[in-house]
Amino acid sequence: MGPLAGRRIVLGVTGGIAAYKAVEVCRRLVDAGAHVAPVMTEGALHFVGRATFDALGSEPVQTSLWDELHPIPHTRLGQGADLVLVCPATARLLSDYRTGRSDDLLTATLLATRAPVVVAPAMHTEMWEQPSVAENVAVLADRGVTMVGPVDGRLAGGDVGAGRMAEPADIVAAAFEALGATDGSEPAGDLAGLTVLVTAGGTREPICPVRFIGNRSSGKQGHALAAEAAVRGAKVQCITTQSASAPDYPGTEVVAVETAAEMASAVLERFPLVDVVLMAAAVADFRPVEVADHKIKKGGGVPEIRLEPTVDILAQLGRTRAGSQVLVGFAAETDDLRQNAAQKLQAKGVDLIVANDVSAPQVGFEHETNAVVLLGIDGGITEVPLCDKREVARVVLDAARDIHQANCEQMDDDGADRASNGDDT
Ligand SMILES: Cc1cc2nc3c(=O)[nH]c(=O)nc-3n(C[C@H](O)[C@H](O)[C@H](O)COP(=O)(O)O)c2cc1C
Known part of the structure; x- marks a missing residue:
């Protein structure tokens, strides 16, 4: 479809x-x-x-x-x-x-x-x-x-x-x-009218002009989310470090970034106008304090690379979200999957965490397939066994759509309560 x-x-x-x-x-x-x-x-x-x-x-x-x-x-x-x-x-x-x-x-x-x-x-x-x-x-x-x-x-x-x-x-x-x-028909699909922002790929933090600190994220899960959202009628903004393989559906804006700082500014700038954010990118937690102007050569001894924390994009979004906005975080773990994911769910102020155990065969980084567990802030847990990343995208977007719907209904109820209390703000 x-x-x-x-x-x-x-x-x-x-x-x-x-x-x-x-x-x-x-x-x-x-x-x-x-x-x-x-x-x-x-x-x-x-x-x-x-x-x-x-x-x-x-x-x-x-x-x-x-x-x-x-x-x-x-x-x-x-x-x-x-x-x-x-x-x-x-x-x-x-x-x-x-x-x-x-x-x-x-x-x-x-x-x-x-x-x-x-x-x-x-x-x-x-x-x-x-x-x-x-x-x-x-x-x-x-x-x-x-x-x-x-x-x-x-x-x-x-x-x-x-x-x-x-x-x-x-x-x-x-x-x-x-x-x-x-x-004269509206665009088809259950996500029509929504703007979905997806981040994808692993960031690269430069050490010098030729080397960087990176990770193994290929962007495939993020791109599957972007494609699925576009096909279901959403307007999509895909902020990715892997723009060459990003989906190019009409209505999809692809924004190429490389570092955590670039990703942060691309996401934060767009955030106020989006309905759903899916933070599937593997964003570096640390970056080198200094970036050498020239290639670091072998002869000069073993270099020491001092690191500093990057912006925690998800936490910042969690603090500034408003209205019916839906925030979905992703957690790639190798140990204590559910425990770590539950901790992230509470710490970041998100609606949903999609967690995967990247040490399991065929799961996560670089694979076409994934196996995830969805932990909702409402206590709901959904297991998605090993399947195509597009199928994972379907389940995640179903959940995000339902949360958005619930948030909108909640806002309507709050508005009705205020009106009946004579509060006209
Ligand atoms: C190498 C070559 C390139 C051509 N490029 C064009 C072109 O870009 N636009 C155009 O209108 N005709 C171009 N022509 C002329 C058409 O091919 C020609 O008018 C032909 O009869 C068009 O047939 P059609 O409209 O049935 O396809 C070109 C002809 C040649 C030999």
């Missing part, structure tokens, strides 16, 4: 160099849960192999009006689509679409749809600036077609200028927006 689950998208690919970027667009849409039917023009086949879209799309590529078994091939795709997205769109496609020609499967699909249409033109600057092309674009936009880009930048053959296709992430964002506008 993803935010686009159940949505049918026809992805039209035409014959320009930027066709290779449509591969990335296809992947992202499928990852988001959409059913993607790729349609390639004969021109597009000169630039990208159909096997690529066959493999990445949700059904085999179609290229022609004449090779489908369906009796009415020219209308089937367009009629069944929730969105038709053309990327890249050549000057030829824009012209034919504007004038209502339907010589190939893609233009026939465009004419046979009532779904929203998003088009990402790409061509050399001279072509893009031709009055005929500009007029086609203006007419199509006037008819309600969404144009994404093009942008200024590097073009095929080393030229630079206007006409470069928009980036895949921006095209996908436009597709999301167009789909949202189709039926």
